Amino acid sequence: MNLKKTEVTENELDFKQIVDHSLNAKIITDGTNVIYINQACLNMLQVGKQAFIQNGFLHYFHPACQEKCNQRIQRVLAGRQAELAEQKIVRTDGEVLDVEVMCAPFYNNGHTLVQIVVREITERKKNERLLLQSEKLSLIGEVAAGIVHEIRNPLTTIKGFVQILQNKNAENGKYLDIMKSEVERIEKIANDLLELSKPQAEIFKQENVVDIFKDVLFMWETEIFKHHITVNYHISDDDIPIFCERTQITQTFINLIKNAIEACADDGEITAEISKNDQEAIIKIDDNGAGIPKAFLEKLGTAFQTSKANGTGLGLAVTYNIIKNHNGKIIVESEEGSGTTFIIRLPLYQQGAEKSS
Template identity: 40%
Template sequence: MGTQLQLYTSLFHNNPDAVFMFDMDGRFTGVNAAGEALVGYTSQELLRMQIWEILGPKEVLDQKKQQQILYSGIRRNKYYQLLHKDGQIVDIVASSFPIFHNGEIISRYSIAKDITQQKKMEEALHQMQENFRLISENIMDLIFIVNVDGIITYASPSVQAVSGLTIDQVINQHFSILMHPDQIAQAKSDFDHMLKEKVTLDAEYHYLHPDGRMLLFDVKGTPDICSSGQIVSTVFVARDITERRQSEDLLRYSDKLSVLGELAAGIAHEIRNPLTALKGFIQLMEGDNVANRQYLQIMRSEIDRITSITSELLLLAKPQALRFAPNGLLPLLLSVIKLLEPQALLKNVTILTDFPQVTSLILCEEYQIKQVFINIIKNGMEAMPLGGNLTIKVVECSHDVVIRISDQGQGIPAELLPRLGELFYSTKETGTGLGLMVSSKIIRDHGGSIDIASDVGKGTTVSIALPKALKTSVSSID
């Protein structure tokens, strides 16, 4: 008997759960250490109290109800709220057992477990679920949960309004049901890549609506990775961007029309001037045969100007059939320099070169690259009306070669540099801006870049970077 009593005492005091004992009037007759910690009262305090004094406000019962509970049988896993000594509410789950003597219930004991944190977590989870429900039911974005086999296990209510399919038609179906047939293979490949690499998916897919409309969706997918590192499911959010894309296309079309209007106005302005001069000289020639030779020379010059403007515009606008071939950079530069040396001599310009053992080949269309060099070098010479040095330096890098053409002109203010290359914008009085625009287009078509740096009062440097030729074969670009 003594051993059993010791065992009982040990189980009572060392039980990790709270254990309370009370008589049939609800007065505490015993409590273990876990019980004291649960409600914040010491055993001496509790032994002077009744069970009703530590019940939470929601557990207030009348005397008749109290007696029924005390004399009832075993009560398992019932939820209660206790009032901690510091005023906090403690959520518990308790089982209550009667103690009999000679067939009558003389007292009871209860085993209680603190579930306050669990309750808070459940409430937080419930709130998250409620928030998710509110969001998914009230936004027009489509939200899907898709398992690793590509089967849709959840679809937000918006699916019917946007896709024209009911939720029942979508649930337990493969996600390809929401793809245009031509994109299903690509979508499956994207999905497999997301699962394999455990990365997010960001793509655009078309969908053929049952009413015949073609919709475009911006789709973002995120894998749900558990603690073990395995993907348990994926979450997809799809947004209908059909109208936005149509608006963007209309805006681009409007921009093109605007540019076309500016181009037409610029062409009319640039060509009208020499045409006016030609018209005037023709009228003069009708009455003065002596001055005809001088007039013809001026007319020929104006006709050449019109030809130059229209040629550059055609080169800018009309797609060209280009035949790229490996060409030595130095021979191209030297041929251009030789061509322009007489003009440089007349302008008192000295062309200096710095070509330290440059042997690079560039894959290019020879005529066009020469045209770029001519445009840039002529601009440099024209920037020095009183003469000066024009330096051409070539620097070889690992993958490309850079040609720097520097003049000693007055330079260009920093605020004007961004406008260089605009249609009919030029820092020269008679310039059209077409030369630099055409040059920039040619360099871009060759996979290179062009950069302009200027220092007012010191000069301007134009840097042209072109990729080196990697192959000796000729390629054609139409």
């Protein structure tokens, strides 16, 4: 079968079609009236076109964001830049969505209009909050474990001497019984605190690690674009099933992609590869950043051990803990000046894993 080659120049392309079918919400306004709105925006807000035009675009921004949004539009109309900003919009059903909003000039027939591009980031913000909470819990857990360790040693000594005195001094037995009871109560509190610091049971189920990674990569798309980072992404299979707690694995990928972005200078490069063998899913994240000093490599995964000037090491501590709880492994290869590679190995999903869990 012969296929006829079609040559199309840029000038012949129907760009309105491209905008109409964009996944990002797009609005064009003169500052007061809505000139254009695409279907993605109507779908995001769950509103009809006529209702949107009648209400005006500011109506759908959260009251706390309306003044800021209007100021940004006026800046663009005045010929100045309006940087990417995080704001909130309100759907017709009352649900509040986290969004990124970009305002840029749109020139048409000698008139300056404003193009508003809106991208929903509700899921990303949710994951960021989960990550922050996880880091806080990790810190509390490590502090609690340290405190318990310091408390239990002297408690054991005191308890031992109280038992000796009980055997030798029946006269003061009542007071010694109270002392022993109180020591045991402190001991129980310490043990409970130690138990609290351990990872809690989560709901594990079959998930496609490729889908999870793609979702996280999409979350970081704006930061990647902002820093002109090139991302090379390779997968050996569209469906690589693992048995996991999805939120925790999502947090792991968030941490590692975030670290890779921060490690790369502007115009850097990140390579991500996902593959599998007979038993494992293998996720490899490589950056061409500054690398990790040898002095810190052995300490990776320990809270407060980091080579970053403003880092805490908690993100990687959480990551190592999550992978350990998933019976996985983390391998780190790094050379100063050449970059860092994180390799995660997670067991593949096995039929009947839910029953055994």
